[in-house]
Amino acid sequence: MITIRQMTEADAGSASALEADNFPDGWTEQAFEETLRLDYAYYYVAEADGQLIGICGLRNIAGEGEITNVSVQTRYRQKGVASALLEHTLKEGEKLGIRDFTLEVRCSNYPAIGLYEKFGFQGEGVRKGFYEKLKESGEREDALIMWKRQAMDGTITTVFPAN
Template sequence: MIITIDYMNRNDLDQILAIERSSFSNPWSKQTFEAEISGENKFAYYLVARCKDEVVGYLGAWFILSEVHITNIAVKPSHRRRGIAKKLINFLITQAKERGVTAVTLEVRVSNYPAQKLYRKLGFKEVGVRPKYYQDNNEDALIMWKVLTKKKD
């Protein structure tokens, strides 16, 4: 299976929304994705993973000064455990290093063990908790953090 990483565009949004709705209890709307990729938000950076013409995953991030904040990542349920999320995050990290970014951060639900395992495998550490961060069920978020070094991580 050959996976390519590309920048997200409007034509991807229907496939992305299907993945989003099958992945999250409180999915983003089409309008939210449209706003993120419209170019109006100068911090926003959105990628898709493709298998031929099919969107099989995506990642969103905001580049803010010396940090990059992962806002959203999901992989199509039929394509999980094949290294697609790892590939998306490693692509982001390579780009971040080229831009002089020194750390990557994100929030993840305390109950989301698969995603936490992914992040820990990629070198993220827990650095704190945001209480009741998720509005749909008042769940806490773990704050995870990865320091980027110039050498290969």
């Protein structure tokens, strides 16, 4: 059974190890510890059998939610862990009064982009060379900037028209 709970500083080492396995520029243990001390940062972990298998973060930046650090152990991918974490994180953000959420994702990370689209995020721009070098090529990679915007009447709005 998978459970989701708030991340604590005691989870920083496991979260950092997970990031290192998944990203060439993953966060350090110290980065997680420092972020968890911020009053506008909310991070969550997914656990299975007492082991950290996924993470997802939220920062409340002037009333907008920035989703960060969505990461799941390889063997738990395609099993709904990232969906459960993202759904939980978005709901927690809504409880804080956040109506609009944003995130960045590698342009080549099609599974993640598909997940975010499932939750109503849409691409609104690109940050050139945003991510550190890729393990395979040694080149920097662009980030797709995605937003999930909620209008005052509760409908989802976007900057770009739907295709």
